[in-house]
Amino acid sequence: MEIASLKTVLLVQSQGSIAAAARALDLDPSSVSRIVATVEADLGVRLFQRTTRRLTVTEEGQVFLTRLAPMLEEIEAAQEDARGLRSKPTGLLRLTASVAFAHHMILPLLPAFQELYPDISIDLQSSDANLDLVEHGIDLAIRLAPAPTGDLVSTRLMKTRYHVVASPNYLDGRAGITKPTDLEQLNCIRFALPGLRDRWMFQSGASAPFEVPVRGDLRISNALALRRAACMGLGVAMLADWLIQDDLRDGRLVALFPDFRCAATEFETAAWALYPNRAYLPQKVRVMIDFLRSNMRTAVG
Incomplete structure (x- = not known):
């Protein structure tokens, strides 16, 4: 056989x-x-x-x-x-990540990865659904979460942090936005995803966390579209640092409460690499995990 x-x-x-x-x-x-x-x-x-x-x-x-x-x-x-494939990994690597993370964090790194490992071909499946690795034959998944659950092996690639942001034109004429409770009077663009509530969490230093109810006329299920809506001045949004760092630097978005930690569910979040629970990890998967961990940390400073 x-x-x-x-x-x-x-x-x-x-x-x-x-x-x-x-x-x-x-x-x-x-x-x-x-x-x-x-x-x-x-x-x-x-x-x-x-x-x-x-x-x-x-x-x-x-x-x-x-x-x-x-x-x-x-x-x-x-x-x-x-x-000798430990020094020259080969084969097809099936990888999945959310649409926004694949577009913003993984795709820009692929040219450098393929230059290092030309014998690895990549099948990148971007989806905002958590695809089943076994059912879809996926070698590696990148998930954004406080901590992964289930029977998959996980390793943290990088920490993530969220910011409440708005565009300068949305803020024009809206003076006095100094504290999170001011959000109750603003139009907030929210994620239309299961498990996310209509309350955002905040914490200043070592003080106790507190929640602020948010409301608005727009819900979006894709982080790229949510970021675009915020840049267009459609309201206030909570977005991850890796997605908006260029917008903050170039002035397209403004962080409203830089002295506060904020979250939709939990403050401690990260990007995780997940793979099936087995004793042997293929070299193609191992080198991708190492590459992403090193270069993502560099990308987000």
Whole structure:
């Protein structure tokens, strides 16, 4: 049995269907079905029970696949060591991040990454939905959160901080905006995302945090569009430092309360690299994580 065929069988198990595995591999489902059938014929046992509606692992298949997964990881690691790929990583790297983070933080870094690692090709899937890594065959996800949850391995790439900002033309004629409670009288542009409330949190120094209710006539679910709306003077917004640092420097946006920490949910937030929980981390993923961690910290100062 070929290693590629065995990896395909494991992918069918993790994806839960032949169709899903075929999408992850960019193959026709009939091709994946033939691979599974060939492995089963070589073993002399049926790995999966297949119907028109579902696929389940047989008892014999569970025994085989449970022992197979760590063995394949060891084989891949040994192959990389033998071929010297630890100094020359290769292969297709599937990466996902939010639309704004992919556009503003990852894309500008890709030319330098590809110059360092010309044998790695990248499939960047930008989405504001948290794509399932196993279902979509993704090697690495970049998520913005206070702390990641779930069974994925995570490493912090950089800290993030949020600012309440507005454009100079929106502030023109609106004097006396000096404290967060003044937001109650302003038009606030809010994120239309699950879990975000109509209250923003603030804290000054070591004092107790407090909340300010915010209201407005515009909700936006994409950070790039939210930033554009703030620059156009449509209202006040809370945006991440990595997204608006150039706008603050060039005067397109003004930070309203620089002496206060602010947040929509929690003050301590970061950009995290997440990858499937397994003993062996492919070199292509490792070098991308190291590259992003180093260059993102430089990019945001």
